[in-house]
Amino acid sequence: MIKDRDIIDQIKAGKYEVLSQLNRHFPSVRKYVLSNSGAIEDAEDVFSEAQVIFYQKVLSDAYQYNGEGKIGGFLYVTSKNLWMKKLTRPAPMMAPVAETDTLDSGDPLEDLSGALDEILYALGDPCAAILTFFYFHRLDMLTIAQKVGYKNKETVKVKKRQCIQTIEKALPAAQKETLKEYLYELDQRRPGAPGSAL
Amino acid sequence: MNLTNEDRELLDRHFEHDLTDQEETIFQQKLTDDEAFRQAFRLRELIHERVEVFGAAQLKESLKSQLSAMREETEITDEQVEIEEIPVRSLYDTISAARWMIAASIVAVIAAGILFLHNRSDAPDGAAIATQDDTKTENPVSGGQVPAPSYGGTDTYTSAYPIATDQSQQVAEAVLIIDESRTAAAYRVSPDTLFVYYPQDIYAETLRLTDDENTVILQINEDRYRLNLSDNDTEQPLMPLE
Numbered sequence: 001m002i003k004d005r006d007i008i009d010q011i012k013a014g015k016y017e018v019l020s021q022l023n024r025h026f027p028s029v030r031k032y033v034l035s036n037s038g039a040i041e042d043a044e045d046v047f048s049e050a051q052v053i054f055y056q057k058v059l060s061d062a063y064q065y066n067g068e069g070k071i072g073g074f075l076y077v078t079s080k081n082l083w084m085k086k087l088t089r090p091a092p093m094m095a096p097v098a099e100t101d102t103l104d105s106g107d108p109l110e111d112l113s114g115a116l117d118e119i120l121y122a123l124g125d126p127c128a129a130i131l132t133f134f135y136f137h138r139l140d141m142l143t144i145a146q147k148v149g150y151k152n153k154e155t156v157k158v159k160k161r162q163c164i165q166t167i168e169k170a171l172p173a174a175q176k177e178t179l180k181e182y183l184y185e186l187d188q189r190r191p192g193a194p195g196s197a198l
Numbered sequence: 199m200n201l202t203n204e205d206r207e208l209l210d211r212h213f214e215h216d217l218t219d220q221e222e223t224i225f226q227q228k229l230t231d232d233e234a235f236r237q238a239f240r241l242r243e244l245i246h247e248r249v250e251v252f253g254a255a256q257l258k259e260s261l262k263s264q265l266s267a268m269r270e271e272t273e274i275t276d277e278q279v280e281i282e283e284i285p286v287r288s289l290y291d292t293i294s295a296a297r298w299m300i301a302a303s304i305v306a307v308i309a310a311g312i313l314f315l316h317n318r319s320d321a322p323d324g325a326a327i328a329t330q331d332d333t334k335t336e337n338p339v340s341g342g343q344v345p346a347p348s349y350g351g352t353d354t355y356t357s358a359y360p361i362a363t364d365q366s367q368q369v370a371e372a373v374l375i376i377d378e379s380r381t382a383a384a385y386r387v388s389p390d391t392l393f394v395y396y397p398q399d400i401y402a403e404t405l406r407l408t409d410d411e412n413t414v415i416l417q418i419n420e421d422r423y424r425l426n427l428s429d430n431d432t433e434q435p436l437m438p439l440e
Contacts, residue, residue: 016257020264040269048261052254069397116248128252135246136253141214161210167245168238179241 004071011058014139019051025072029079038083046086050078059138112179119170127163134160201238209235209242383436385416387427394418394436415439 002021010018026047033043054074057063063074120128126148133144141153150156171179201209205228211217212225228235380397387393394416414425422439 019257019261023265023268026265026268041266044262044265044269048258048265051261052258055257056254112244113248113251116245117252120248120252131249132253132256135249136257157210157214161206164210164242164245165206168241171241179237179244 004068005065007071008058008063008065011055014137014143016055016137019055022051022054022071022075025075028072028076032076032080033083036083037087042083042086043079046079046082047075049082050075053078109182112182115171116167119167122170123163123166126159127166130156130160131163201234205232205235205238209238212239213242213246383423384433385423385425385436386431386433387425388431392416392425395433 001024002018007018007021026043029047029050030040030043033046034040054063054071120131123131129148130144133139133147134141139147141156145151145153145156148156150159208217208221208225208228211221217225229239230236375393375395377395377397380395383397384395385393386395414427416423416425416436423436424439426434
């Protein structure tokens with residue numbers, strides 16, 4: 001059985017596949033969710049979310065190694081909190097939403113984020129993979145090159161920059177205008193920010 | 199947001215943490231003075247944020263599908279071998295049963311005492327002394343008592359399992375105690391209860407005891423341990439079988 005210390009080291013070395021080793025901690029979460037009005041799918045949902053939270057904490061050095069056997073406790077408590085939050089969250093109103101409404105929430109940042117999410121989902125590989133490896137998994141260019149089958153890190157760098165430009169170009173003109181207005185407002189609100197009026 | 203190629207290069211290299219000190223100064227200056235550059239920078243920040251959200255969602259889906267696959271695999275295996283599910287009893291039931299047994303024992307001892315006193319008042323002096331001596335050698339509490347394990351603290355929780363032989367016949371109660379403050383797994387045998395202390399979180403699907411030519415083996419899920427049942431009520435390390 002792989003040790004906690006090794007799991008953390010492997011994550012930091014870019015081997016995020018090691019996360020599947022944490023599945024051994026799932027049964028206690030399953031037991032908890034099942035005995036608290038949840039289904040097995042709910043248990044799988046909160047546990048996988050807890051795994052991602054753990055992963056992001058390790059990558060950002062926010063997870064402190066406190067000795068062996070503690071990751072299981074972290075995952076259990078996080079899953080438990082996630083499940084409690086889901087249980088206490090009021091059920092959403094089931095009003096039908098028209099498809100055209102999806103990009104018009106009234107909140108410019110939310111609209112922009114929604115537009116970017118749609119572009120990202122439609123982007124496909126290798127762009128989606130390269131950007132995810134770089135910004136989410138924080139892998140270095142050489143490791144990304146090996147993972148996506150590119151010759152060297154320079155090729156990845158060029159491709160990554162092209163992908164960013166593709167996203168920027170794909171952003172609808174209306175969204176660019178919204179972005180402009182939003183950024184202007186943001187600048188005005190930020191004390192001490194570059195270009196701030198305050 | 200019309201940027202020159204140099205500006206794009208500057209932005210790209212900033213996010214790749216590849217700027218020299220001199221270039222970083224130019225970058226900060228442009229961020230202050232050039233509105234188009236500033237907007238392009240904020241858009242990049244937003245793109246990175248959404249990529250992180252996208253990546254997290256993808257990773258979650260991938261991990262979730264692994265769990266689902268594991269579940270389906272287990273369901274198929276369970277159907278194939280037709281393992282009878284062993285119900286898990288709570289420790290409360292065990293302690294509760296123990297309390298009833300203690301209470302019953304106390305009542306039995308009091309009843310025996312009353313009977314003894316009654317007999318003594320009726321019997322001749324010599325017979326009374328003999329009965330008194332016999333009573334001294336008896337254990338006042340009858341067998342079958344299940345001692346409550348020491349447990350508590352935030353990292354400790356307990357489950358009780360009926361423990362079965364290979365023939366699925368319940369032979370004892372196994373109390374599994376998860377105690378993260380421990381450094382190694384251990385066990386303790388009481389007359390009809392096996393206490394297993396684990397330093398880390400596990401979920402025992404099955405607990406089995408097998409008697410293999412004077413060696414009693416405890417199986418927890420796939421892991422097997424050798425037990426020494428002769429030393430009652432002493433905590434011993436749980437030794438995995440090679």
